[in-house]
Amino acid sequence: MKMRSVRELCALGLFVLTVAACSDGHGVSGSNSSSSTPPSNPGSPSTPAWTPGRYAGDTNLPDAPALPSDTQVCSTLEASNKLVKNADGSLPVSADPTPATYGGATTALNNPDQARIQAALDACGASVDAEVGAKISQADQQAAATQQAANNSLVNIAGASSETLSNPSYKATRFAVRLVKNSGGAGNAFLSGPLVLPSGVTLWIDDGVTLFASRDVVVYDKSAQDRPNAITCGAAINNPNGLPAPGGTLNAGTATIAGTSGMQNCYALIRGNHTVNTSLMGNGSIDARGYMPLISSSPNYPMIRWATGVTEAFTYSGNNISGVTTPKFSCTNTIAAYRAGMLAPEGTACDVVTAMGKTTLTTPALAYVVNRQATSVPQGYAVTGGGCNASTSGCARWVPASWWDISYHGNKDIGGGPYSFQGNPGMFWMQQSKNLSLYQITLRNSTFFTVEADGVDGFTVWGIKIITPLLPDAANQASAGMNNDGFDGVSGSYSRLYTGATIDASSTGVKNTDGVDPSVASGPEHAALGTGSTTSSSGQVYFDSYVKNVAIVYNFLSPSDDNVAFKGGLMDPRPAATHGAQNGSDPANMAWGIDGNRGVSSNRTYGITVAHNHNYNGHGLSIGSPTNAGVRNIHFYDNYFDSVYDGSTASTDMGVVGLRIKSGQARGGDVSNIYYDGACMRGVKDFLVFDMYYTGPGADPISYTGLGWLAPSFHDINLSNIRLMNIPANKSAGKNGGGNLTFRGLHADTAYADTQSVIQLNLDNVVADNDVVLGISNLSKPVVNIGSLDGSTQSKAANANLNLGANVSLIGQSFAHGSGGILTNTSSGAGKYTSPTNTLNLTVNGSDDAGAASDANPAATIVAQNAKLQLCDQAASWPAFPNVK
Structure with missing residues (x-):
């Protein structure tokens, strides 16, 4: 049997072992060691002037993140006493009601906190930029100049490294926005639409506080300048085998809607682009509420709905379906009409939902048509069951889909192939970052990927908890006889999909809710730092789009899909000449989009580490499925399943x-x-x-x-x-x-x-x-x-x-x-x-x-x-x- 040295065992950092006798093997002790005098001018990234100490629990790792001190807080926001969580951690219906107009929403009721949280983040971002933005840009340009002088066409310009920019001189004196309980009452929750996290800013969610996602679908729909096509957030589309995209969409008549993920058509709950030293932290939680029926603050917005108590029946006939005896789905408007600022007439064929099965429904458009009535089903079909009948107001009716309904429908019923499309927002999506950290936070009930970081150098996910699904206790009380069918804004629970499948601790019905996905970005960029929701820094910073210096450690992961997934494509950030022999390039020049040996910071042993994680319901510690940009040199150790x-x-x-x-x-x-x-x-x-x-x-x-x-x-x-x-x-x-x-x-x-x-x-x-x-x-x-x-x-x-x-x-x-x-x-x-x-x-x-x-x-x-x-x-x-x- 191969015996291992004390050093090797210490390197595993197994938490049940005593690690007091361990060191990093390179003369760096387990305690923190850093220079007390940061340089007045930024140094070259190849010889950083400041190096943080090693984390004592596992000397392979860099220092653990830490919560900000009170003096480092830009602003503190208190929860409203109108928002008090249930004992099970959910938001009561009374705090987030469905207004009398079925499916309607108002900012005051359903998105009360987005504006004030974003205003605090923007103000903090502007202050951070004023203090350190110029220093960051200067350090980056110095590093880039050296790289440009080397004139190596096989290397993306990376600018200053994450290690250089971790120097305290590049961090502002105040950098955190803190969400806390109400000091004079029981308020302990915030309810918000999408937020932009500025460069250099930490969103700190305090212990006992939950940030809930608004269920107003309109606020997640991207503006014209941001969306990749005209399809709306909250849509389910399928164009298998290259069938034309639906009429009224930007790609109408073309063979595919290729290159588009459903997540790209929605603003993530928390997002950021071109950031340095940004974090999400705290002992509180964020709940995206993927199980909740969606509502709309726009009467024109096209929403998917399903008929209570109906099981869809149909037969295939060539490229169409026929013999539809019970319509399962409808939409409230077409995408084409909505983008034109109009309402499509009742009975118009939906372009939001296509046919179940293999092909797009063309004629007759029977199963999926515009129907805005709340208490009737088209074609005269009555809906009964579960204590409901056609004469029961608010019961025998169309029910708005939840995010998980849309995901399942787009992923399973109408597709699952390369052209299926579920337009769901991600929970936390950052692109082109240096030094991005998540620490201690709990992330629940994600509507798509929970954490995605594209093109990041210095990505630390430490001690967080991800769990999807986690339903309110009331949803699991079978004796109550409640499910989505009964949701009327006053009572009801959300323990079932439209299929009738129970949402429980399994992944049944909860699709594409990956835990942590470090991914390559589409290509190198030279861009201004994002300093707020509408502002950017005056200087610019280089991002090479690769994945470097990643530590995903000490986490509890139960996401229902991939616990962790390193995605090496499909977009390939490498210079074409480095792709290797697959496309005829010189294999000697081959580079990898994700390479744990690229630009490793001196404060760690391995460039990419996944260690000390406890995994529960999920699809594994994964690499792929896209690997076209190449993946190598990743260390997984001390993980439990x-x-x-x-x-x-x-x-x-x-x-x-x-x-x-x-x-x-x-x-x-x-x-x-x-x-x-x-x-x-x-x-x-x-x-x-x-x-x-x-x-x-x-x-x-x-x-x-x-x-x-x-x-x-x-x-x-x-x-x-x-x-x-x-x-x-x-x-x-x-x-x-x-x-x-x-x-x-x-x-x-x-x-x-x-x-x-x-x-x-x-x-x-x-x-x-x-x-x-x-x-x-x-x-x-x-x-x-x-x-x-x-x-x-x-x-x-x-x-x-x-x-x-x-x-x-x-x-x-x-x-x-x-x-x-x-x-x-x-x-x-x-x-x-x-x-x-x-x-x-x-x-x-x-x-x-x-x-x-x-x-x-x-x-x-x-x-x-x-x-x-x-x-x-x-x-x-x-x-x-x-x-x-």
Whole structure:
């Protein structure tokens, strides 16, 4: 067995270990050490004059963020006593009512705090810019001049580094806007539409305070100069297989609405662009309320609605649907009419919602038409059920969709392919930043990606909590008999989608709510810092669009979709000559959009670190799905995954994933030098997923990306000290814990990229406990247009090199191989692998040397010899998700 030094164990920073004896190994102690005299003139980023000390708990990491002091606050805003949270942390209906005019909204009732919060942020941003804006611009130009003088066409101009700009001389004396409870009453909540976070400013949400998102959909719709097309926020559109975009939209008649994510058509709840030293902090919370029915302050705004108690029925007829017997959806207006400042006549075909299924509904436009009546369903259909009937006012009627309704409808019912579109706002979306921090804050019920940071140098996410969904307690009281059908502004709860599916602790019905997504930006920029919602700095700063110096650590993540996802494209910020051999460029010039070895700050060991995180309901610590710009040199360590899957019933399958790399033939690139060291996973459905068919070739036509075929390459992927486990409740009930391993490389098909790509994995001390039944599969989803190699309907070729290092057990006592038959074990002892069948280019190297051939439980033998794997047995390793209500 490979033994590890004290330094290596300290590097893992496992919180249950004593770290007092650890140092960073480079002469830097665990305590903070910094110069007390910052320079009068900014220095070159290559030789920063000020270096913060290391964080003592894990000397690989930089210093932990810290809350501002009282003297660093620009302004403090108190909550109104009209906004008092329920005991379950939700906002009571009385605080955010639906006005008498159904679906209407007013600023006073439904968005009372946006203006005053934004005014405070803008004032603070202007003050920060006045104090340090010129210094930042000067430092950046000095660094850029050196880079420009080098005249290297293969390098984006980056300007001053995040490390240089972390110097206190580039931070203002006062920089925080603090949201606090009412000092003279019970008020503890704010209700706001979208906010712009200026450069250099910290939004500090105090303990016990929640910032709630307004449910007035109009305030999220982008202005003409900001939106990529005419489609409105809150729309659900699908144009599969290149069908023309809906009439009345900017792209009407064209083959696609390519290059547009639904999030791009909405203002995020909190956003910022071109910022330095910006933060979101505090022990309070933000609740985007994805479960709430949307309302509109504009009578003309096109809103999606669904009919209570109706199950849609139809049949396909060519490219249309016919035989519609019950209309499920309607809209209140068309996009085209709204953009023209008009109301479309009743019965006009909707362009907000297209047909369910594979194609756009053309004629007759029966299922989706404009209907502004609140208490009737078109074509004379009565709605009954749930105590409602057609004569019951406010019951048998059209119900406005929630954000999660729109997301599910756009993602599942009408699409899920490259042209499906759900126009939902992100929760926190920052673009082109240097030194961006999130600290301690709780983020709940996101409506799309929770945190996205595009083109960021110096991105710290430390000690935050993300949970989606988290419904009010009333929504989970089945005896109350309430759901969206009954919402009338006075009573009701929001525990169901329009499909009738219950929203619970699973990801069912809650789509695309990723936790933390560091992503490349579209390309290098030289721009003025954003100093407020309508202002910018007089100087300019360079941003190279890459992802650098990332620390995502000590967080609690339960987002329902990817816990973390590094997105290396689709937009590619690299100079064309650095793309590598895929497009004919010189591979010697190859660069990666996300590279943990690029510009690493001296205050950390690794440029990109994901460590000490507790993961619950989510789709894994992921790379991809776009990897076309390249991803490499990322260190994942000391991460925990906790769920309840036991492999026996679909009801406990929450779609929980552990470690994952995903890509496809039109969004692939080089993914290499990825290190997973130290992970405890229990009750997880998919322990390991390394998949080059995450998006099937038919779902990724080259017309969508415009990139041509870009085959992925996964190599030098290293997994060590990984333990796959059952949960105590399953063990005591005698259930076998279950989980899947998926390794899926590309075949050389002729219809698509026509490239073979073999996954290369290195495993060391990867064990499955003996009460876990593993399903090892090389093909978990259909792959089209690929010939069978063994006479079956699907090829079982794995294209995976599994280099098994010392002390590896994938079997324990209980092992069930999947349909691909990648590994099978004989009964003669540990580490005796037979040659797999029905596989192509599969190489198994190494052996299990944990014990004698007669060892009945090699997994237990390995655990007994490995201190890291023993941590998985400690109760302290498995905390419940913190109470964030």
